[in-house]
Amino acid sequence: MVQYSKARLDASFAALSDATRRGVLEQLGRADASITDLAEKFHMTLTGMKKHVGVLEQAGLVTTEKVGRVRTCKLGVRRLEEEAAWIEAYRQLWDARFDELDKIVEELKRKEKDDGE
Amino acid sequence: MVQYSKARLDASFAALSDATRRGVLEQLGRADASITDLAEKFHMTLTGMKKHVGVLEQAGLVTTEKVGRVRTCKLGVRRLEEEAAWIEAYRQLWDARFDELDKIVEELKRKEKDDGE
DNA sequence: AGAATACTGAACCATTCGGTTCAGTGTCTA
DNA sequence: TAGACACTGAACCGAATGGTTCAGTATTCT
Numbered sequence: 001m002v003q004y005s006k007a008r009l010d011a012s013f014a015a016l017s018d019a020t021r022r023g024v025l026e027q028l029g030r031a032d033a034s035i036t037d038l039a040e041k042f043h044m045t046l047t048g049m050k051k052h053v054g055v056l057e058q059a060g061l062v063t064t065e066k067v068g069r070v071r072t073c074k075l076g077v078r079r080l081e082e083e084a085a086w087i088e089a090y091r092q093l094w095d096a097r098f099d100e101l102d103k104i105v106e107e108l109k110r111k112e113k114d115d116g117e
Numbered sequence: 118m119v120q121y122s123k124a125r126l127d128a129s130f131a132a133l134s135d136a137t138r139r140g141v142l143e144q145l146g147r148a149d150a151s152i153t154d155l156a157e158k159f160h161m162t163l164t165g166m167k168k169h170v171g172v173l174e175q176a177g178l179v180t181t182e183k184v185g186r187v188r189t190c191k192l193g194v195r196r197l198e199e200e201a202a203w204i205e206a207y208r209q210l211w212d213a214r215f216d217e218l219d220k221i222v223e224e225l226k227r228k229e230k231d232d233g234e
Numbered sequence: 235a236g237a238a239t240a241c242t243g244a245a246c247c248a249t250t251c252g253g254t255t256c257a258g259t260g261t262c263t264a
Numbered sequence: 265t266a267g268a269c270a271c272t273g274a275a276c277c278g279a280a281t282g283g284t285t286c287a288g289t290a291t292t293c294t
Contacts, residue, residue, distance in 0.1 A: 093146030
């Protein structure tokens with residue numbers, strides 16, 4: 001399996017493990033938004049939303065820029081490439097594992113039949 | 118965007134956000150293992166490992182069966198389909214969003230040029 | 235200038251997390 | 265049957281999470 005950045009996967013999967021933060025990403029996929037916009041949309045205080053945005057920013061999934069008194073949030077540069085790759089590799093492992101188990105079962109069946117005859 | 122099970126995504130992304138647990142999944146992709154096996158491999162107490170396995174089991178990523186005194190862990194039925202689907206949908210959103218921004222930039226460039234001439 | 239807006243940081247709170255130890259319980263094995 | 269083995273559950277621990285309030289600061293509007 002390819003070498004993944006442990007800390008990076010930790011951070012982004014953790015970021016994705018909260019429904020509010022996934023919602024923020026979907027929202028930013030539609031349009032950039034200020035902290036106030038997001039806080040209202042998700043029924044939360046400004047401070048609370050700022051923390052969520054901070055988590056997403058740390059994970060590289062969101063970038064923000066403050067102009068005047070408003071901080072605008074937009075999707076970050078990361079497209080979840082590594083996360084998608086990890087999951088894809090896992091799925092292949094899973095398939096291989098179950099194929100293997102199937103073969104073992106087949107083998108057992110064959111032997112059983114041989115023994116029986 | 119398709120309807121995903123909020124709680125399920127919460128649980129599985131959270132399960133994946135820990136390097137030890139991702140390691141356990143990779144390990145179980147190679148061979149089934151007892152709690153003792155896994156605890157040794159990841160330098161951790163039995164109790165500690167049992168908790169990790171519990172988290173993975175709750176997320177449906179691992180199943181276990183106790184025979185005699187040993188509990189054998191294997192990959193569960195879930196293949197991270199929903200998680201892969203969420204990420205894929207996000208990536209499409211991301212692409213669409215950046216295409217859109219590109220268009221806006223193009224538009225601005227065009228206007229600028231018109232104004233200049 | 236004064237009021238309203240938008241954010242920020244510190245402090246606090248309850249809960250969860252990742253890990254441990256310790257004291258069992260049940261299962262093998264000699 | 266005694267000892268070793270594999271796990272289990274409860275209790276504890278410090279740190280991180282997800283949220284809040286409160287008291288600022290900086291910016292914008294009137």
